[in-house]
Amino acid sequence: xxxxxxxxxxxxxDGKQIIKGLTLTINPGEVHAVMGPNGSGKSTxxxxxxxxxxxHVTQGEVLYxxxxxxxxxxxxxxxxxxxLAFQYPVEIPGVNTTYFLKAALNELRKHRGLPEVDAIEFxxxxxxxxxxxELREDLLKRSVNEGxxxxxxxxxEILQMAVLEPTLxxxxxTDSGLDIDALRIVANGVNHLKRxxxxxxxxxxxxxxxxxxxxxxxxxxxxxxxxKSGGKELAFELEAKGYDWLIKGHKDQLQPA
Amino acid sequence: MIQTAQQRPAxxxxxxxxxxxxxxxxxxxxxxxxxxxxxxxxxxxxxLGFPTLQHEDWRFTNVAPIAQLPFRPLLASSVTQLPSxxxxxxxxxxxAGPRAVFVDGHFAPALSNLGNLPKGVKVASxxxxxxxxxxLVQKHLGQHVRDDANAFAALNAAYFQDGxxxxxxxxxxxxxxxxxxxxxxxxxxxxxxxxxxxxxxxAASQSTIIESYVxxxxxxxxxxxxxxxxxxxxxxxxxxxxxxxxxxxxxIAALHATFGRASNVWHHSFALGAxxxxxxxxxxxxxxxxxxxxxGLYLPKGNQIVDHHMLVEHAEPRCAxxxxxxxxxxxxxxxVFHGRILVQRGAQKTDAKQTNKNLLLSDTATxxxxxxxxxxxxxxxxxxxxxxGQMNDESVFYLRSRGIGxxxxxxxxxxxxxxxxxxxxxxxxxREVMDKIIWERLEMNPQIAERK
Ligand SMILES: Nc1ncnc2c1ncn2[C@@H]1O[C@H](COP(=O)(O)OP(=O)(O)O)[C@@H](O)[C@H]1O
Ligand SMILES: [Mg+2]
Numbered sequence: 053x054x055x056x057x058x059x060x061x062x063x064x065x066d067g068k069q070i071i072k073g074l075t076l077t078i079n080p081g082e083v084h085a086v087m088g089p090n091g092s093g094k095s096t097x098x099x100x101x102x103x104x105x106x107x108h109v110t111q112g113e114v115l116y117x118x119x120x121x122x123x124x125x126x127x128x129x130x131x132x133x134x135x136l137a138f139q140y141p142v143e144i145p146g147v148n149t150t151y152f153l154k155a156a157l158n159e160l161r162k163h164r165g166l167p168e169v170d171a172i173e174f175x176x177x178x179x180x181x182x183x184x185x186e187l188r189e190d191l192l193k194r195s196v197n198e199g200x201x202x203x204x205x206x207x208x209e210i211l212q213m214a215v216l217e218p219t220l221x222x223x224x225x226t227d228s229g230l231d232i233d234a235l236r237i238v239a240n241g242v243n244h245l246k247r248x249x250x251x252x253x254x255x256x257x258x259x260x261x262x263x264x265x266x267x268x269x270x271x272x273x274x275x276x277x278x279x280k281s282g283g284k285e286l287a288f289e290l291e292a293k294g295y296d297w298l299i300k301g302h303k304d305q306l307q308p309a
Numbered sequence: 310m311i312q313t314a315q316q317r318p319a320x321x322x323x324x325x326x327x328x329x330x331x332x333x334x335x336x337x338x339x340x341x342x343x344x345x346x347x348x349x350x351x352x353x354x355x356x357l358g359f360p361t362l363q364h365e366d367w368r369f370t371n372v373a374p375i376a377q378l379p380f381r382p383l384l385a386s387s388v389t390q391l392p393s394x395x396x397x398x399x400x401x402x403x404x405a406g407p408r409a410v411f412v413d414g415h416f417a418p419a420l421s422n423l424g425n426l427p428k429g430v431k432v433a434s435x436x437x438x439x440x441x442x443x444x445l446v447q448k449h450l451g452q453h454v455r456d457d458a459n460a461f462a463a464l465n466a467a468y469f470q471d472g473x474x475x476x477x478x479x480x481x482x483x484x485x486x487x488x489x490x491x492x493x494x495x496x497x498x499x500x501x502x503x504x505x506x507x508x509x510x511x512a513a514s515q516s517t518i519i520e521s522y523v524x525x526x527x528x529x530x531x532x533x534x535x536x537x538x539x540x541x542x543x544x545x546x547x548x549x550x551x552x553x554x555x556x557x558x559x560x561i562a563a564l565h566a567t568f569g570r571a572s573n574v575w576h577h578s579f580a581l582g583a584x585x586x587x588x589x590x591x592x593x594x595x596x597x598x599x600x601x602x603x604x605g606l607y608l609p610k611g612n613q614i615v616d617h618h619m620l621v622e623h624a625e626p627r628c629a630x631x632x633x634x635x636x637x638x639x640x641x642x643x644x645v646f647h648g649r650i651l652v653q654r655g656a657q658k659t660d661a662k663q664t665n666k667n668l669l670l671s672d673t674a675t676x677x678x679x680x681x682x683x684x685x686x687x688x689x690x691x692x693x694x695x696x697x698g699q700m701n702d703e704s705v706f707y708l709r710s711r712g713i714g715x716x717x718x719x720x721x722x723x724x725x726x727x728x729x730x731x732x733x734x735x736x737x738x739x740r741e742v743m744d745k746i747i748w749e750r751l752e753m754n755p756q757i758a759e760r761k
Contacts, residue, residue, distance in 0.1 A: 126709040130711055142706075146725030147724070147728065155717065156708075
């Protein structure tokens with residue numbers, strides 16, 4: 053069974069149609085990259101998958117593990133193993149990072165019938181992951197994302213992913229704003245979490261990240277549709293030629309009559 | 310009929326003036342310099358009367374319910390009706406360290422514990438210090454109260470009977486917090502405790518001082534307190550005021566503080582109780598290169614009003630003042646924040662920052678927030694910001710996307726909002742107690758569980 057099946061999805065926000073007939077299938081063990089210029093609908097796709105309020109689906113369906121994903125609240129999706137690394141992680145002053153992550157992990161464990169972890173067990177779990185992401189341990193004592201640098205925020209997202217071990221991880225421009233060292237650390241973390249029974253959907257604007265996270269499939273999103281799919285070589289082609297050659301025809305269609 | 314001055318229309322302040330005869334009778338046992346101070350206070354009060362909404366400093370807080378109370382100054386120490394274990398049940402009682410307890414405005418030695426103070430440190434009742442430390446008290450008492458237009462402070466000067474006198478000599482470090490606990494136990498409407506504290510932290514001393522105001526009764530009494538605080542050069546002082554009065558009661562407090570060169574001062578205000586609570590905070594930064602943090606949290610619900618009215622006066626160069634006030638308001642509660650920053654000519658390189666954030670848990674809660682910057686120096690950094698709103702949807706979604714349900718997400722955010730303020734408490738044991746008190750108070754809120 054496919055892990056995720058998006059069929060002819062039409063979706064938007066605030067009365068604006070943004071995703072306009074998107075079809076995509078992801079199987080366990082696969083890494084998919086979705087690329088596209090700014091404004092093509094990448095974050096909207098991520099928001100619809102994660103269940104952000106205010107987004108409406110007007111047509112099509114999304115099956116996750118064979119059931120209709122759209123019927124579920126965001127927290128239920130997360131407990132079933134869906135994870136979104138935010139393009140803009142939210143700062144939450146006053147909420148301690150350790151407390152937050154332990155609560156999140158325990159929600160997932162409860163859902164799966166596993167015993168909750170206590171503070172000491174949690175510290176054990178998080179120690180290795182902190183090292184994997186090359187973060188400082190004092191970050192755990194700070195408020196969620198508050199005062200983190202841009203790079204720390206992105207690495208902290210992957211730290212959360214490492215703790216929650218999702219079945220399907222959607223990474224929304226996790227590479228943006230990272231220098232080359234941070235990019236390598238983040239990619240290394242993501243690769244480390246890859247398994248035969250999970251999958252990753254990597255959203256990016258640039259090909260750069262895909263030198264480090266090698267996708268099995270690359271899809272080009274433009275104006276809410278996938279206009280081309282291919283193997284990893286498609287990413288190199290985009291890097292060399294840009295998006296214009298692919299979207300030219302579509303752009304023409306967009307011109308008002 | 311002969312017109313006399315007595316036949317003018319009665320003023321709300323009249324009973325407050327009439328009761329003064331009883332203060333005058335008791336003057337014999339007190340130092341001679343004190344009575345003129347009291348008389349001046351009374352005259353000032355009679356002149357000012359109770360503030361009204363027309364008064365700029367009281368625009369948002371109507372104190373008419375206080376003016377309408379029968380005035381019953383608690384002039385004599387009464388046999389207390391407190392249950393014997395009352396103090397022990399207070400969360401603050403879990404803190405180690407010296408403790409002065411006051412009941413209805415009067416020192417209660419049997420409930421206090423002032424043994425084992427570091428050498429030279431004095432913690433005493435002000436009534437006793439008026440005699441025992443007359444010179445020091447005379448030098449400071451009333452000298453730091455600069456806001457001449459505060460009728461309540463004037464009333465306090467006329468009527469105060471007791472309070473605390475704290476003296477930390479130069480260079481002395483007091484590791485344990487010094488606690489002043491005030492308990493209201495009178496059920497009489499208008500029973501008024503005019504409490505007066507004088508705190509002197511000499512140069513390079515270090516101390517933590519906690520003022521708590523709690524109630525053993527649910528009644529419309531009135532606590533009217535004035536605290537004078539002096540932090541001398543290079544002193545490090547953490548001053549925490551915690552107010553959890555009866556929700557039928559009135560709490561008017563004024564802090565008048567003077568900070569010296571290179572001192573470090575934290576003032577925290579935790580306001581949980583009272584029908585009307587007003588904190589007038591007047592700080593004068595009068596030495597170079599000092600840093601002060603004014604930090605507050607208010608949690609009104611029902612019809613409660615909590616008002617913080619601040620003046621931070623930068624009189625010298627290179628000082629930093631940071632104000633952080635957060636409010637969580639429910640039902641028909643009202644929050645008031647007035648933050649005036651005054652930068653005097655010559656106070657160059659001032660770094661003054663002010664934030665006031667308000668979280669509204671109901672559609673009927675309101676907040677009036679008003680920054681007021683007056684800057685007479687040209688090389689300064691002054692910022693202010695205020696927010697008033699419901700819980701942030703982005704934050705709720707972020708937590709939900711990690712598997713945390715809506716209810717827990719909302720609770721986490723609310724605790725976090727309070728936690729921001731609590732985390733600035735420096736003394737670890739005090740921070741833990743405050744955290745526990747606030748956490749439990751927020752968890753009591755049924756709104757949190759209901760809303761999805
Ligand atoms: N809340 C919104 N209301 C209206 N338009 C929006 C909203 N959010 C995004 N859009 C628009 O939808 C389009 C796609 O946005 P987005 O999904 O963020 O693109 P990408 O992530 O690919 O840059 C853009 O044109 C953007 O301006
Ligand atoms: Mg985007």
